[in-house]
Amino acid sequence: MNGHDTARDVYRQALPVILVSLIAGLFAGTILGSETMRSGIESVPGILLLLPAFLATRGGVYGSLGARLSTGLHQGIIEPRFRANRRLTNAIVASFINGMSVSVFIAVITSLTLTLFGDGGNLLQLVGIMVVAGFLSAILMLSVLITVIFLGYRRGLDPDNVIGPVVTTLGDVFGVLFLLVGIHVVGVVL
Template sequence: MDARGSVWTIYRESLPVLLASLAGGIFAGFVLGTPAMVEGFESYPGLLLALPAFLATRGNVYGALGARIASGLHQGIVEPRLLWQRRLVNAVAAAVINGLTMSAFIALASWTILSVQPGRSPAPLFELVGVLVLAALATATVLIVGLLALVFAGYRRGVDPDNLIGPIVTTLGDVFGVVFLLVSMTAVGVVT
């Protein structure tokens, strides 16, 4: 395939998922502006401080998982089906552990930063960790299932997974990260 054909293929494969990502980002922004979210951020200042790092971590951790899956598909060592595959299970387990660990660390870092600032009182540490870890666990479930299903389906139809992974992870991470953050705030009792 010549360079022009390669560019067109990448564009054609990427555009639909990029448009879906745009819509997802707008929806995530809408959820962030809801009264319940604003109430949670006002009640627990550490949540607002943690939000950018929390969302970025979803992209970093599950983007790396997506890259491993794409490499496995290209090399033929991962089959594009939802079945028990040792390499796939190990990669998923590592991603979940990384996501949960980083979420707890983000909560601790946010709490610490606000604790040392004069006149600022952070949310209780246990509740802050609970909200972020619960949201991370729920988001991990959706990200893993969504990422695997969409990448495997695309790959079976001849779409290069490298054109799908970034927008899928970004969209699912932002949309469900924000939604599950709100659900977790409600579950922990931050908002009613």
């Protein structure tokens, strides 16, 4: 296969996913600009501060999982099947723990920053919101990511060509949505 064919294949596989990502990104912006989100942001000091870090870490943590799975598929050490496999299970558990740990860390750093600048910040509230949002986004992202990688691979798609836009889009859309859910859940509990 020459370089021209490879570039065409990458373009053919990635373009539809990128177009879906574009539309989903606009949807995430709509959620972020909604009155419900604005009132949630106003009701919890620090949400606007932690939002970019939360969204960025969704891509980092679950993008690493996608790359790990893609490499495993290419090397033949992971089968594109939905059954227990030590490597697959370890990768999923590690990503889940990383995602949850980073979510709590972001909440703590946000609270410290708010305290440092005199705005105060309810550490328990921020941690609660981030645990809810981190947990929900982890479950959804792990499920969709593994499904897209395995089904795409079985249909001849190279996961390396599609996983970046999928992870970024899922992280943005569902990160914003689940942050809003976290604000409401913690608001009811506290």
